[in-house]
Amino acid sequence: MNVPDSRNVICTVDVVLLCLKAGSLHVALLRRDHNPYAGVLALPGGFVRPELDQNTSDAAVRMLREKAGLESPYLEQLATFSGQARDPRGWSVSIAYYALVPPDLLDLTAQPDVTLVPVDVPRALPFDHREIIAAAVERVRSKSTYSSLPVYLCGERFTLPQLQTVYESLLGESLNKVSFRRKMDELDILEPIQGEMETGRANRPAQYYRLKAGYRDQLSLCNRGLSSS
Amino acid sequence: MNVPDSRNVICTVDVVLLCLKAGSLHVALLRRDHNPYAGVLALPGGFVRPELDQNTSDAAVRMLREKAGLESPYLEQLATFSGQARDPRGWSVSIAYYALVPPDLLDLTAQPDVTLVPVDVPRALPFDHREIIAAAVERVRSKSTYSSLPVYLCGERFTLPQLQTVYESLLGESLNKVSFRRKMDELDILEPIQGEMETGRANRPAQYYRLKAGYRDQLSLCNRGLSSS
DNA sequence: TTTGCTTAGTATAGAATTTAGACAAAGCTA
DNA sequence: TAGCTTTGTCTAAATTCTATACTAAGCAAA
Structure with missing residues (x-):
């Protein structure tokens, strides 16, 4: 009667690691090194280890x-x-997380086991990983309509036109330049990096920005959303 | 190496059952009937039972x-x-859910073990139940700013002024009547119940509404949110 | 060196949305 | 029947959003 069948529940964690590549959202998959599904591409994940994990x-x-x-x-x-x-091993729970990284953080040459796959191309995956990825993409796109989330897909520094392009590829629609800049200004989380401009292109250089110090780990929300629809 | 220590993880489910009482949000607590914390008020919950639960x-x-x-x-x-x-029994996960019910569905006389407690009055609770309740309240308040969620706190039928009052008590601010009605109209999930009016009060009777058939289990989202702030 | 091209960044006016206030509607009470 | 109250709607003013135009500034080619 005391601690019954819940001992038969397998407890795992899976991570949906997302980044932008060639203007579209990709998920990082790994080839599994043991059964079930050894050798098959799947989300990075594994058993919770109480002795290691708080x-x-x-x-x-x-x-x-x-x-x-x-x-x-x-x-x-x-x-x-x-x-x-x-x-296939039995009744299980997977606590799923999602992570956003800028492209330069994912060094694929140093991690040859990692494969980046576009999220919008349907593909068979083991377990319910396709469903988990779909939920993560849905969450990211939804949060991108009213928050600063997409900033985490950019690197340390970025220009406002670059950031707008990131939002546009996530939302799948083009945004009004004036409105986009007004809203980024209202969020009040970005600061220009004095003197650093994006050069080397045949036009007026764009100002580089970065996240203000206090906002590294904290989302900011818009009052009225970014997209028009 | 195969199915290691994750067998030592206790797997439970807890439910934050919320309803409105006297214009403020309350959570349903139960007196626990076994250890740990036997006799103490806590969230309804328990072990996942693989043989019972899909x-x-x-x-x-x-x-x-x-x-x-x-x-x-x-x-x-x-x-x-x-x-x-x-x-106290060891490393555990609790998958928390939250439920919204109209006040009349919770028949406290038939369920004498259930106690309704206002969510905004801090109170010591076993486990991390205080934190779980706080997360649920935060989620409900947040979703109330841009969705039809509060409808589930009303009964089968309700007037628009009643629904507006529900939104206002959740959001903690008063809403503009014209804007509120315009947005409910845009959501397009309510229909007037022909001929049913709220009578018995010393003013013009208000029209009763109900959820349209297709929207019983599905949230609707506003384009631009409901509150002003 | 100069001209032309391209995109960055900003100003502005018109369009669209939101809000505050006013007011008629309609039932209860006295 | 008069007066009170809240419902439900109308309208004008305030606010916000968007399209367009325009200047800024660097590169490339002549």
């Missing part, structure tokens, strides 16, 4: 470090997926 | 039925809480 968020950080060799600037719990059918 | 959502439905004796019109996964310290 909580599941720690476990997600550990997965990213061990399997993709990086510390993500943005990591958020997505949802928990559960049931009998999703894992 | 998934954790089923488990949450079961908790509501067994412990509070009701079927909630709205149930959504909130987040998963985890770690060594939150449960």
